[in-house]
Structure formats: C-alpha cells, structure tokens
Amino acid sequence: MKTMIELLTIQMQDAFERAGYERQLGKIALSNRPDLCEFQCNGAMAGAKQYKKSPLFIAQEVAAQLQDSQVFAKVEAVAPGFLNLTLGNHYLTDYLCSMRQDAKFGIEPIDNPLTIVVDYGGPNVAKPLHVGHLRSAIIGESVKRIARFMGHHVIGDIHLGDWGLQMGLIMTELKERHPDFVYFDDSYEGEYPTEPPFTITQLEEIYPTASRRSKEDAAYKECAMEATYRLQNGVRGYRALWAHIIKVSVTDLKKNYANLNVTFDLWKGESDVQSMIPGMVTYLKENGYAHESDGALVVDVIEDTDTKEIPPCMILKSDGASLYNTTDLATILDRMNQIHPDHIIYVVDKRQDLYFEQVFRCARKTKLIKPETKLTFLGFGTMNGADGKPFKTRDGGVMRLENLIRDIQEEMYSKIVSNREMPEEEAREIANTVALSAMKYGDLSNQASKNYIFDIDRFTSFEGDTGPYILYTIVRIKSILQKYTEQGGFLSEVTLREPTGESEKSLMLSLTQFNAMMNSAYEEIAPHRVCAYIYELANAFNHFYHETKILTEEDKQKRSGWLALLLLTKDILETCIDVLGFEAPEKM
C-alpha cells in the first residue's frame, strides 16, 4: 500500500500537469496549520519564479483542476500561494479499510529483503550489567524489531566481550584462592568437572578484586598476563575454566536481558573470531594494506577529502598482540563469510565514533567487505542523572542495571497498589510490565544520538508523554472492547464508517500516517519517531474518547464504526509498542 501522502501527491502532480506545470511541484505534506487544513502543497510558490507568474495564480489554476476530485473534499488556494487540502471522508474511510485488511497495516511487502546484522548489547562476561549497557540494549532491540517489521532479515548479535586480559585476571584470582583446582594441574589428563566451581555472585566479586590487585601488584599482573597467554594458546585446564566462566555469565546475562524483553539471535563474542586473526593479518600484509609504524602494524585510512587528521587503524600492537580494532575487523570478516549481510548496524556509545570510522574505512579499503555492504554506526548519547551528569548511585558508584530496574519496578508497584485493589502477585506482574514501558519509552522517545536525562519520576508518571500513558490508553481501549464482547457483541462484525465528527476524523487521519511513519523510522533508524507517533495517536484517541459515548450509542451502525476504529487504533498502538520492545497488560 502506498502511503496517504504518496497517493495525494500523485493526485496533486496530475493536477499540476493538467494545469500546464511541472509534476515535481505537486508534492504534498501534512498540514502545519491543522486549523486551516489537513494537508498542504507548497509547489505553487516554488514554481512562481520558473513560470513568471504569481504563486497565488498558479495555486488557483491547480485548485481549479481539483474542484470535482473524489479524493479531496476541499481544495483552497490562499495567499501567498498555499494549496490547502481537506480529505474526502469516503476516500479516508476506504484507506483505513484497506489498512485493516492488510497484515502490516499498509507497509508494503519487500521484494528483496535485506540481511541486516544489528550489533548491540556488548556486555563483558563476568562483569555485571550496569546503566551504560541499558541504552545499547533498548535502542538495539528496537532497531532490530523495526527492521524486522519492515520485512527484512535481521540478526541481532550481542557481541560479547569474552576474551583478553579480563579472563586472565579472573583465572589468576581463582588460582590464588584454589591452587588445588584440577584446572591448574598441567599433568591432569582426565575429564574436567561439568559443574562450574563458582557461582555468578562469586564471579562478580572475583573480577573487581583481581582488577584492583593487578593495579597494585606488578607480579600479580604478570601472572594474569601469563594466564591470558595460556588461555589464548589453548592450555586445556584454562580452556575448561574459561568455558565455565562463559557458561555461568551467559546464563546470568540471558536472565537479565530477558527482564528487559531483549533477545539476541547470536551470542557470538570476541573469542569466536580469534582464530581468524592470523589469516586476516597475513592477508592485510600480503596485499600491501598494512605496514609497520612505531613497531605496530597499521592500515592508513586517511582520505584526500579529509579535513581532519584520521589516525591509521591499528591492527596489531607493537608487542604483536591484537586489540579491539583487530577483533572488530575479524568479526566483520566472519559475518561476511557466515551471514553475507547487506548492512551491519552498530549500536554503540557515540564516543566510539572515531574508532568505528577507522574500522569501517579499513574494512572498505582492504576489501574485507563488499563495496555495496553498508556499515552504520548508530552512536548513542550518555544517560545522565537529574543533575545532567552521568548517572550514578547515591554514593557516586556505577549503578547496576538490576538495581535500576528494581527501583523502577518498586516505584511502579507502589503506584499501582495505591490506585487499585489487586492481589500482590498480579500487581507485581503488572508493575514490571509498566515499569519496562516507562524505562524504554523514556529512553527511546529521545533521539538516540543525544545525551538524555534519566528522571525516574518523570518516566514513571502516568501523565504526559510517557510509556505508562500509552499503556493506559491501550488498556482503556481493551476494556471497552471487552465490555462490548461481554454484552454479547461480536468484534468480528464491526465495520468502519465515515467520520461524523472532528475528533473522529482527526483520529482517522492519525491512523493513516502509520505506514509513512514506520518507513521513516526504518530509513532513519529512528525509534523516537515511533514514540512521537504513538503519543500523538494516543492523544487523538483520548480526545475522541472523551466526547464520544461509544457503548451506549443507540445507532448500531455508528457504534459498529466506532468499535472498528477502536480496534484499529489498538492494533496500531500495540504494533508500535511491540517494535519499541514492550507490551501492554490487560489491565493496570
């Protein structure tokens, strides 16, 4: 289905052509003066110079072509040359009927779906998730869902930090505490235990301890590097221990991400591509891409058009070890081999902008990717506290994600029980659902690239531009529909009718914008557009609701039309919150 704007633009372009003007001028936009009209066309003003006529005159000529249009109820040419358009009720209603019948409410099926990898999450094993991981998870999940809804083949990859010195540190600390573990006995040749010798809680304590000690104690750090080396060179005991660490961590991470309604298709990590590095390095050297600089191996990525200095992309450190860039390049190579993506989107802190610029250029220059493969860096801003500074706990530490989530859930729980009587368990469940909407909507309603202020009171409010307000609107619609069913009505029989009132028409117009909004949210990788849209839609619904008694309406036809409208509104709202990554409860 074409979008409403596209359809109207065709009408307008025909009118311009019939009046003797260039088609291009007939572009339609949503009205920015809703008090005057619903849509507008500014082409007459743009064409005035070219045709040496007054814009108003052109607009009048074009308007004359549309006087008996079946599409527009009213076409007005007004000074200085605007074409003000009012949509015909019949046309509008027909469009909504088509939307209702369409599986995706007007989103065109795609002939050639793209394969898109969304790289987000990026947690490190053995370290608890903290607030810094929240945005990547929330935004990445939504980007993934939006692209998937549009019909593309989308793969979410968590890209675990599961390699390197941090692993050596943990092993060193474990060895200090349990030198008798079989994992550290080089002469041991039997099977290693299947059960991990530690819990996630212990692991989360071990890592910071080890990290601290390594900074104070050079010999300790030496041991950690030695352990890292042993792990990377495949020493059996270390590998077995590493596998335990991964297993325990991933189990915990899955639980935490599940609480956020975030799921990954791939749980690949840095360790998965280590074996590709030597081959890749040889390739880069042999093809003359990489050269030595201050003992390190680098690829120059500066281009003639650059206005700034772009440092070369480092492939190997001067001690021969690989680093972040190396792993990322190898990951790109791995994805090209395994998945053949058309597009890779990285949802990462925007401070890593320059690094990714280097990596992308390097991948392109060295032909690790195909020329047509798109690489996008979707950098997000910092989540700040009410003071505008990076979000911290009361005592100034890094806030654990679990704790943040728990705080919001508690806040929501107390709000819910103070408003409605319900069993403890049910209240908890609803509170968690609503809390998630508060958190995600609060984040996603801001442009991803900007820093934003995390204000728990504002986000958890049921009023205003918040997740809970959206959910409340959905729940209210569900409640009406349910009551209708309980009274013996059949929702399968309701049909849309032409609008009879202003707020009804305005709600219908909002609904028609769904596909255009979703297209641009996808094109621009901008979940905040979805938020802005559902807020407007929820408002349009509430206006309509406020002045319309639906269930008590005597006129059966009217009531049926309204119920159909409610049904469509609910479906659109639910579709939108689904791509944002949260859902509505049955009641709240």
Add this chain to the structure above:
RNA sequence: GUGCUUGUAGCUCAGCUGGAUAGAGCGUCUGGCUACGGACCAGAAGGCCGCGUGUUCGAAUCAUGUCAGGCACGCCA
C-alpha cells in the same frame, strides 16, 4: 591545537528534511468528576529558536563566522 557534537518556554524534549501564528509534556494558573477506566479532558500564561552575517519570495531548519557546554583525538574497549 584539530575534529565531532549540542544550544528551542522555568525544567525535560519535539519540530515530518526550506513554508503560514515555532509545538508537546512537566511545573504554574482556571474550569470539568455517581467514571463505556478522571491514571482523563478543556483552557490560560510562558519563546529576539545562543549571537552575527549571508543564500532565498520565505530560515529554528541551508552556508559562514562567533560564543558557550559536552566528547574524541595509535598501541584501552
């Protein structure tokens, strides 16, 4: 120093890619409750869109200069 980025109402943010009178929410003030769910709705006040110059019939939007904040600039990730 170089580069990137942000600056819109008291606060938090939009602004559909250059259009008419710059919009929301919160907060403030006024009005509407035996409720298809009032966790809502209606209304008011509140803005040299950081500042200057330029392009254009027309600029919050484009260009340029400038001020202020944030961030990044080879062996961390």
